[in-house]
Amino acid sequence: MSQQGVPAMSKTPSIDEEVWEQDLKERLFAKIPLFIFSLLMFTVALSFMGYEIPDALLWADFLLVFGVFTVYVVSRHLTLYVFKRLGEAVLTLFIIASLTFLLLRIMPGGPFDRDKALPPEVLANIEAKYNLNAPLYVQYFDYLKGLSRGYLGESYKYIGRGVTDIIMEALPVSFQLGFYSLILAFLLGIPLGVFAASKHNSRFDYFAMFLANSGTALPSFLVGPILIIIFCFWLNWLPAAFWDGPEYYILPVLTLGLRPVAVIARLTRANVLDVIRSDYIRTARSKGLAEKVVLYKHVLKNSLIPVLTFSGPLAAAILSGSFVIELIFNIPGIGKHFVESVTNRDYPLILGVTLVFSFLLVLANLIVDLLYVYFDPRIKLS
Amino acid sequence: MPLNSRFWAIIFLSAAFFFSGCTKKKKSYDFDPKNTLFSRLGAEPPSLDWHKSSDTTSAEVIMNMMEGLVEYNLSDPELSLKPALAVKWRAENKAQRWIFTLREGVKWTDGKSFTAQQVVDGWERLLNPATASEYAYFLFGVKNAKAYNSGKIKDFSQVGVHVNSQGELVVDLEAPQSYFPYLLAHHSTYPIRKDVVKKFGDQWTNPRNIQTLGAYRLVKWDHDKAIVLKANKDFYGGEPPIKNVVLHIVKDAQAALNLFDTHKIDILDSLPSVELKHLRKRPEYRTVPLLGIYYFGLNVKKKPTDNVLVRKALSMAIDRKEITDMLGGGQVPMTSWVPKGMFGYMPDKGLKFNVKKARELLDKAGYKDRSRFPTLKLLFNTNEDHQRVAENIQAQLKRNLGINVELGNAEWKVYLSALKSNNTPHIFRMGWIADFPDPDNFLNLMTSYSANNHTNWSNKEFDRLILKAATVTDKKERLRLYGKAQEILVEKEVPVIPIYSYVSTQLVSKRVLGYASNAMGIKKYKEMRLQ
Numbered sequence: 001m002s003q004q005g006v007p008a009m010s011k012t013p014s015i016d017e018e019v020w021e022q023d024l025k026e027r028l029f030a031k032i033p034l035f036i037f038s039l040l041m042f043t044v045a046l047s048f049m050g051y052e053i054p055d056a057l058l059w060a061d062f063l064l065v066f067g068v069f070t071v072y073v074v075s076r077h078l079t080l081y082v083f084k085r086l087g088e089a090v091l092t093l094f095i096i097a098s099l100t101f102l103l104l105r106i107m108p109g110g111p112f113d114r115d116k117a118l119p120p121e122v123l124a125n126i127e128a129k130y131n132l133n134a135p136l137y138v139q140y141f142d143y144l145k146g147l148s149r150g151y152l153g154e155s156y157k158y159i160g161r162g163v164t165d166i167i168m169e170a171l172p173v174s175f176q177l178g179f180y181s182l183i184l185a186f187l188l189g190i191p192l193g194v195f196a197a198s199k200h201n202s203r204f205d206y207f208a209m210f211l212a213n214s215g216t217a218l219p220s221f222l223v224g225p226i227l228i229i230i231f232c233f234w235l236n237w238l239p240a241a242f243w244d245g246p247e248y249y250i251l252p253v254l255t256l257g258l259r260p261v262a263v264i265a266r267l268t269r270a271n272v273l274d275v276i277r278s279d280y281i282r283t284a285r286s287k288g289l290a291e292k293v294v295l296y297k298h299v300l301k302n303s304l305i306p307v308l309t310f311s312g313p314l315a316a317a318i319l320s321g322s323f324v325i326e327l328i329f330n331i332p333g334i335g336k337h338f339v340e341s342v343t344n345r346d347y348p349l350i351l352g353v354t355l356v357f358s359f360l361l362v363l364a365n366l367i368v369d370l371l372y373v374y375f376d377p378r379i380k381l382s
Numbered sequence: 383m384p385l386n387s388r389f390w391a392i393i394f395l396s397a398a399f400f401f402s403g404c405t406k407k408k409k410s411y412d413f414d415p416k417n418t419l420f421s422r423l424g425a426e427p428p429s430l431d432w433h434k435s436s437d438t439t440s441a442e443v444i445m446n447m448m449e450g451l452v453e454y455n456l457s458d459p460e461l462s463l464k465p466a467l468a469v470k471w472r473a474e475n476k477a478q479r480w481i482f483t484l485r486e487g488v489k490w491t492d493g494k495s496f497t498a499q500q501v502v503d504g505w506e507r508l509l510n511p512a513t514a515s516e517y518a519y520f521l522f523g524v525k526n527a528k529a530y531n532s533g534k535i536k537d538f539s540q541v542g543v544h545v546n547s548q549g550e551l552v553v554d555l556e557a558p559q560s561y562f563p564y565l566l567a568h569h570s571t572y573p574i575r576k577d578v579v580k581k582f583g584d585q586w587t588n589p590r591n592i593q594t595l596g597a598y599r600l601v602k603w604d605h606d607k608a609i610v611l612k613a614n615k616d617f618y619g620g621e622p623p624i625k626n627v628v629l630h631i632v633k634d635a636q637a638a639l640n641l642f643d644t645h646k647i648d649i650l651d652s653l654p655s656v657e658l659k660h661l662r663k664r665p666e667y668r669t670v671p672l673l674g675i676y677y678f679g680l681n682v683k684k685k686p687t688d689n690v691l692v693r694k695a696l697s698m699a700i701d702r703k704e705i706t707d708m709l710g711g712g713q714v715p716m717t718s719w720v721p722k723g724m725f726g727y728m729p730d731k732g733l734k735f736n737v738k739k740a741r742e743l744l745d746k747a748g749y750k751d752r753s754r755f756p757t758l759k760l761l762f763n764t765n766e767d768h769q770r771v772a773e774n775i776q777a778q779l780k781r782n783l784g785i786n787v788e789l790g791n792a793e794w795k796v797y798l799s800a801l802k803s804n805n806t807p808h809i810f811r812m813g814w815i816a817d818f819p820d821p822d823n824f825l826n827l828m829t830s831y832s833a834n835n836h837t838n839w840s841n842k843e844f845d846r847l848i849l850k851a852a853t854v855t856d857k858k859e860r861l862r863l864y865g866k867a868q869e870i871l872v873e874k875e876v877p878v879i880p881i882y883s884y885v886s887t888q889l890v891s892k893r894v895l896g897y898a899s900n901a902m903g904i905k906k907y908k909e910m911r912l913q
Contacts, residue, residue, distance in 0.1 A: 050407050109795025112516075113802075114436075115813070117833035119519045121532035129514035159429035160584035161605075169605050228640060240640035241632065243607075244410050327634045330641075332606035336633065345795055 153348035163352035174321030174333035185260035193268025215262025271303035312368035500573035517570035558853035597908035671723035673816035674884035691747035698740035723901035726821030839877035
C-alpha cells in the first residue's frame with residue numbers, strides 16, 4: 001500500500017521513478033476492489049429503484065466477485081483449505097438431510113391429516129401417489145437418489161409444484177430484502193460504532209448506544225406496525241404492504257435492518273474501544289498520523305474480526321427470509337415456508353428449505369473464515 | 383487527468399450506459415380501478431386444478447372461472463340451487479336416479495363447445511385412483527364410484543354415470559340421495575377438458591394453458607402475490623360487468639386490514655378478532671351467519687364422561703351466551719346441532735343453561751361429594767381464541783358445578799393425531815364448516831360410521847334416522863327426521879356440546895354493489911358491480 005512505501009532513501013532519480021511506478025501500480029490495483037464494490041452497489045441501487053437488471057450486469061457482478069475471490073484464495077494459498085471445507089459442507093448437508101428426514105417421520109401428525117378425515121380409499125390413493133406407503137428406508141433412499149440429482153421432490157401442499165420451483169420463486173425476494181438490510185446494517189452500523197467509540201463517553205456516544213440498545217430490544221412485530229402507522233396512515237408517504245418497487249422496500253428493510261444495525265454498532269464500538277488502547281495504536285499516533293487515518297485504517301481493520309464472525313450467521317439468517325416481517329408487509333418471500341411447511345407437514349418442502357438454509361449458513365461461514373486472513377494476517381487456516 | 387478523476391469518470395460513464403439500457407419495471411397490478419375489483423385471498427391457492435384442490439381459497443378462484451351443472455342462488459337465504467351448465471334436472475326412482483338436461487351453446491375459452499361427455503370425463507378423472515383427489519369421496523354415493531376409486535373396478539363404464547341418447551346426463555346412485563344436486567355445485571364435480579390436461583400434464587392450470595368456461599378467465603398467477611382474472615366475453619350468461627378482478631394473496635389479517643384502509647382491497651373477510659370492537663362501528667362492516675358450528679366433543683368411553691348424566695350436566699352448566707359475548711364477533715350461541723342459516727336449524731333443541739338442574743344431574747350420577755369427581759382433561763388446538771373459550775369453560779364448570787378441568791393444547795396436526803388415538807381426552811374442541819348447505823352434511827358427522835366422529839359414541843337409531851332422511855325428498859318429512867336425530871344427539875345422549883354457530887365478518891367497500899354475503903362464504907364476481 002502506498003502509505004507504507006519507503007521512498008526517502010533514494011539517491012538517483014531512476015529509483016524514484018521506479019518507486020513512483022510501483023506506487024502507481026499499487027494504487028491502480030487497490031482500485032479494483034473499489035471498482036467492483038461500486039459496480040455491486042450500482043446493481044443494488046438499480047434493483048432498489050425498481051429497474052429491470054440486465055442479465056449482463058448480474059453476470060458481470062457474479063464473475064467479478066467470483067474472480068476476485070478466486071484470486072484471493074489462490075494468492076493466499078487457501079485453495080486446498082477451500083476444497084476441504086467444501087467437502088465437509090457436502091457431508092454436513094448430507095447429515096442434516098438425513099436427520100431432518102428421520103425427525104419428520106417421528107413427528108406426530110401426517111401431511112394428509114385433515115380436520116375432515118379422508119376416507120381410507122382416498123388416503124390410500126394419495127399415499128400411493130407420493131410413495132408414502134413404501135417402507136421408510138425405500139423412501140429415504142429414493143429421496144437421497146433425487147437429492148444427488150438436485151431434485152428436491154414435489155410439494156404435498158402446493159399440488160404439482162416442485163420444491164425447487166417454490167424455493168426459486170420465493171428466495172430471490174427474501175434475498176433482495178435481506179441484502180438491502182445487510183447493506184444498511186454495515187453502512188450504518190460500523191460508522192455508528194466507530195464514531196461512538198471515538199467520542200467515548202460523550203453525549204453522542206450515549207445517544208448512539210441508546211439507539212443501538214433500543215434497536216436490539218424492540219421486536220420486529222412491534223417496529224413494523226409502528227412504522228406502518230407513522231408512514232402509511234399519519235404521513236401517507238409509503239404503502240403498507242406488498243413488494244412492488246422502491247417505495248415498498250423502505251419500511252420492511254428498515255424493520256429487518258434495525259436489529260443488525262444495532263448489534264453491529266455495539267460490537268464495533270466495543271472492539272474499537274478495545275483496540276484503540278493498544279500499543280500499536282499509540283505507536284501510530286506517536287508517528288504523527290492523522291486521527292482519521294489511525295481510526296479508519298489501523299483501528300477499524302483490527303476491530304472488525306468479531307463483527308465478521310457475527311456477520312456469517314447474520315447473513316445466512318437475514319438472506320433466508322423473515323417470517324414475521326414478510327407476514328407484516330405481505331412480502332412473497334421464503335420466510336413463511338420455514339413455518340408453514342412444518343405446520344402442513346409438507347415433508348419435501350421442509351427438507352428443501354432446511355437444506356437451503358443450511359447451505360447458506362455453511363457458505364457464509366466459509367466466506368467469513370476466509371476473510372479472517374485478510375483482516376488479520378496472523379490467522380492461519382489449514 | 384488525475385487518476386482519481388479518471389477512475390470516477392469511468393464509473394460514472396458505465397453507470398450512465400447501464401441506466402440508459404435499463405427499463406423501469408411496471409407496477410404489477412396497475413389496473414384502472416373503475417373496472418377492476420380488488421379482493422383478498424387469505425393464502426396461496428394450493429392448486430387451481432378443481433379435481434385436486436381441497437381448500438376454500440382455491441375454490442374461490444375456481445368457482446369464478448368455472449361453472450358446475452348447478453350453482454347456489456346466493457340471494458336466497460336458504461341457498462337453493464339454480465341452473466348453470468344444466469338447465470333442468472329431475473329425480474327418478476325415489477331419488478336414486480338423477481337426470482340432467484345440459485345447456486347448449488356453451489363455449490370454452492378456446493372456442494370449443496361444452497359437451498355432456500366432458501362432465502363424465504371430469505368425474506372419471508376425479509375418481510381415478512391415479513388422480514389421488516381428496517374430494518373423490520364427494521361422488522361415493524354414485525353407483526360403483528367407491529369401488530372404482532379404490533381400484534376394485536378398473537372399467538369406468540361400470541360407474542353409474544352416462545350420457546343417454548337425448549344427450550342428457552344420467553346418474554345412478556348406490557342409495558337414494560335427496561340432496562345429490564347440491565354436490566354438483568361443488569368444484570370437484572365440474573367438467574374437464576381431457577385433451578388440455580393430457581397435453582400439459584401438471585402444468586395445465588398455468589394461465590397460458592388452462593381452458594375454462596366460467597364468467598372469468600385466468601390471465602395471471604403470480605405465486606404468493608396475486609391472481610388476475612379477466613371477464614370472459616363469450617360467457618354463456620353474458621360478459622360480467624366487472625372487467626378485471628385482482629386477488630391479492632395476503633396471509634395476515636392485520637396486513638389485509640391495512641390494505642383495505644389504504645383502498646388497495648375492496649372486500650375483506652375473516653377480520654382480526656381483536657379489532658372487531660372498533661370495526662363493528664364502521665359503515666362497511668357486515669356480518670352474516672356462516673354454515674359452521676363450534677363444539678366440544680366428549681369421549682363416551684372414558685370415566686366419568688361415559689356417564690350420560692355427567693355429559694348432560696356438563697352441557698347444562700355452560701352458558702353459551704357468556705362465551706359468544708366474550709368473543710364479540712356476533713357468533714350465535716347454540717345448543718342444537720344444525721347451524722343457523724340452514725334448513726334444519728332448530729334453536730329450541732338441546733339442553734338449555736340451567737345450573738340447578740346440572741348440579742342435580744351430577745349428584746344423581748353419584749358425585750354428590752364433588753371431591754370424588756375426577757379432574758377432566760380438556761384439549762384444544764393451539765389458537766388464541768380457542769384458548770379464551772377453553773378458559774371460560776374451565777371457569778364456568780368450576781363455578782357452576784364445582785369440578786376441576788385441566789386444559790391442554792397442541793399444534794393442529796399433533797392435535798388431530800391425538801383425537802384419532804385411543805387416548806382421546808374427556809373433552810375436545812372441534813368445528814365443522816359445511817361442504818354443501820344440507821343438514822345431512824352436519825348430522826352425518828356423528829354417525830357411527832363417520833371417520834370424523836371422535837367421541838366413540840354410536841347409536842343405531844340415530845344412524846337409521848340419518849340414512850332415512852337422505853332418501854326422503856319431502857322437505858317437511860326430512861325436517862321431522864332431522865329434528866328427532868338432533869334430540870337424540872344433543873338432548874338424550876349428549877356426546878357433543880354445541881357452543882355456537884359461526885358468523886362471517888366482512889368489510890365491503892361502498893363502491894362494490896351486488897355482493898350478496900352468504901352463509902357459504904362464496905363470492906361470485908359476475909354478480910357484482912362497481913360504483
